[in-house]
Amino acid sequence: MRLLTLIIALLLVLIQYPLWLGKGGWLRTWELQRQLEAQRQTNEELRTRNVALDAEVRDLKSGTAAIEERARYELGMLRQDEAFVQIVDNPPAGAAVRPGTEPASR
Numbered sequence: 001m002r003l004l005t006l007i008i009a010l011l012l013v014l015i016q017y018p019l020w021l022g023k024g025g026w027l028r029t030w031e032l033q034r035q036l037e038a039q040r041q042t043n044e045e046l047r048t049r050n051v052a053l054d055a056e057v058r059d060l061k062s063g064t065a066a067i068e069e070r071a072r073y074e075l076g077m078l079r080q081d082e083a084f085v086q087i088v089d090n091p092p093a094g095a096a097v098r099p100g101t102e103p104a105s106r
Contacts, residue, residue: 020026059066071077078084 018025060070
């Protein structure tokens with residue numbers, strides 16, 4: 001009787017092996033679910049990016065204001081008779097000063 005119980009327990013363990021560790025087992029299924037969720041998140045981020053790019057393309061095709069704004073921002077272009085002014089803030093008190101330069105006076 002004891003031998004029969006041992007054989008049945010061993011067969012039960014052998015039947016459970018493919019369920020948990022086999023090619024289509026629970027562990028593999030959980031890993032695939034995790035990968036699927038990560039891919040869905042990536043797809044959603046890319047979808048959002050594509051919508052923004054599509055809106056920008058439509059804006060660039062429809063008028064010159066967007067083109068001008070982009071040229072000013074990315075290329076530093078100016079209109080005729082315009083002057084470029086750049087304001088640089090003083091470094092905060094206690095900031096490191098490069099050797100050979102004087103700190104800005106207030």
